[in-house]
Amino acid sequence: MENNPPRKKVAVVGTGMAGLVIAYILKNDPCQRFEVELFEKQDKLSLDSASHTILPQGGEGDKQERLDLPMRALADGYYENLKRMYDYFGITYGSRRFVYSLSTLSDSSHEQVSPYYVHSSNNHQIPPLRPEGLSWARWLIETCYLALCYYWFTACCFFVAPRTVESFGAEESLRQYVGRICLPRYYVKRYLLPMMSSVTTCSHDALLDFPAIDVVDYERKTFRKPHYTVLGGVQRVEKELSKGLKNWLATKVTSVENVGTEVKVTWANTLDGQNHSKLFDHVILAVTPDVIGAIFEPLRSAVAAVPTTTVQIVIHRDFSKIIDCSKSLWRQIASNRSDLAPQPFHICSNAEATESTHEHPSAYLITNHPIAPIDPEKVVHTATLTRVLRSPTSRQIVNSIFEKKVSGQEKSQLWQNGDGNVWLVGSWCWDGMVLLEGCVGSAMRVANGLGVQVPWMQ
Template sequence: MTEQKHAKKTVAVIGSGMAGLVTAYLIHQDKQCRYHVEVFETQDQLSLDSASYTISSADVYPSLPNRIDIPMRAFDEGFHINLKRMYDYLGVGYITQKFVYSLSKYSTVDGKKSPPYFFHSSSNHRFPPVRPEGYGYLQWIVQIMYLAACYFWFIVCCFVVKPKMASTSKEEETLEVYVKRIRLPWHFVKNYLLPLMSSVTTCSHDALLSFPALDAVDYAKRTYRQPHYTVIGGVQGVQSKLSKGLAVSFQATVTSVKRADTKLEVTWVDSNDKSHISYFDHVVMAVTPDVVGALFEPLREVMREIPVIWGESVVHYDSSAIANSSRLLEKYSAKTQKAGDQAQIMHITSDPLSTESIHQQSSTLVTNFPISPIDPNKIAHRARLARVLRTPKSREIVNDIFTLDKSELKPPKEELFWYNGKDNVWLVGAWCWDGMVLLEGCIVSAMRVATSLGVEIPWTITSSES
């Protein structure tokens, strides 16, 4: 009787990205030791850092390997509030990172990239404005004045003009409708706003314009004039801290999750294609919506309404992939490096439909979601990445799933619609909150599950409480 009373609850966490590892870490660290956590990972390594790549770069760290995060995981204080608190609690080292973005065009007709037409610095950090090659001083000054006016108007509107929410007759306002309503010049939207935002969302311009306006406006407000940071040594250090002591089943592909009496039945396949069935008290799915739908029948149909796209990040040494601006940027980079204030260079190139971003790290280039050819003989590494998109419809679905106050659900809907935690099944991930699909969503959704299971969140406890 006593043994049954004190038996630990079992928790399966499917997926070992940021959301899965943070959830597993929090539950595993429960001060009352009430849970046994097992992580299922389909790869032969934890997935948070699995797409990253190690280079040997004497220019950056002499004689030491240098880890390139794929995808890049820069963060800031305004938007990634809980992520930064977690890093501080874990003792993760990070540095202030400045970025300089060059904007250029790619022609689908002749396959050439035009010289950059603008250089943008993140968070308006202090450096002499860079004049694009071929621009006269007057043309350059007019451009800066035009962009300053457009950017000022956009930021003012973000703080003053609220996006329209859904009503009985109209759907929630998209980013495209919002920028047209505030009369933001389309030239600015097409050539400056969309390329810069697409480098964050890694999706086509049409998909970005279909995002809920609230997402973009909230992101712009919360990141306005905020410093950016990158983790020292990459997220492999974060992964190591979060996974310490966890029980992980590698090359274990979960194929279904379903209710079985008082337990949850998890069917999974090992590396030898042998099928297994395990039973748990709780199951946390830290995977993309399409995978959730494939594993869990109650959400099969509704998950189809949440778009998921796939793209590539390519590590390579093909300098021809960069628009012809290297001499100017290298001169600037050398100047800032000499001053001990080196900025990361990002080359952003757009065609009429989409944008690619190239992160330059020493002589190594990382192209995210490429739209232009890369010499296959100069490719060192490829990583396939999933991206969950936002639409007014998907936002409505996600908010219904994660409604905290179940009294808000009408009785008929409560009977038919699944909500997070029902039958002890939980969802976590960058997409599992009301905001841009970025790392902060991973942390917030993981914290939500831990709190629901009565587990304290250590980085939210004040020093007087600890």
């Protein structure tokens, strides 16, 4: 009778998308070589933990609905691995039509000014809608100007490559790139920054500090591609990925350290305060850089240069934030179509940042990164998340960790992913925008490093 080698013990710290994906892959290894344990400081898995269940206004008999926080959208051309995984699990996603109104916030009164443009996603509204209060002449001039700038920027994304360390010896930021291609400041301030900020949920200055290659690559791959959202919410994804997994909830990992050929994980139970520790063959950190720096000493100095920020998301019913002159516009949108009406997004900016407010079909408003006051009596739920940002410096650090050669640095001098059997996964653990595709891609990379077949890549 053949003796099988003992199974490898693996600890996965963090239960967001990346942590659950790598835990699922290892647990379902065809050769059954791994025992996986999940560690989560919250009292529930974190992928869907910020979301909120609401009861529609019709009454208690109506069906409850789960509002994803943040909205997990995906697009053709950029989220290829994420889509493959959804298809493998039979998770359905649909193309959503959104209408974005762009407006500014008054510095004196903190009130929204009438929209200066209305954009329809997924190309479902041609010609573009004209905001009320904007004359036909002004709207025509604005539309022509926007078209010229948009197609100029798009052409540059395809034909003017951003400067990178690998190709030029220095990393070019988005701020430097838009200056080099002579993109008008009016377009950058009123269109590019507000729309991209709704994706990155950070300040305008932080966005302009992103590596230009990130934004250009995103724009190029998603050009004229449809966007989707998961039907039924991300809780369906969490349920599929977490089936059969052993997890330790309400456990805050305080230290990860190498002990010989093994890795020691120390944690505290957040309910009773008791400390515990255990040795594992591999540890996978699926947490943000600030958390990694606090618990894993070999990466403390490196990840300190990876910027992070906190982002607030608020579910509320403060409809005073929705300007009156746009209400008839949304009615016009719905009446013009016989199928499901598009969902409005209000993109409102001041000089420093942009907030986006989604008019959800459930009659609730979801505001990301609010910059204008919201009536606290009308707030239903608030979530605060850590957002990892990008910069030319952090791009070099991340690429060095994940074995992408960086000019002037020797591989032997750098901590590499997998050294000492410690691995990193997450939305920031790849060379691209900090989005869900990075979660799945980084998890697949660790699986390949451990010699495990990814089921949706067969």
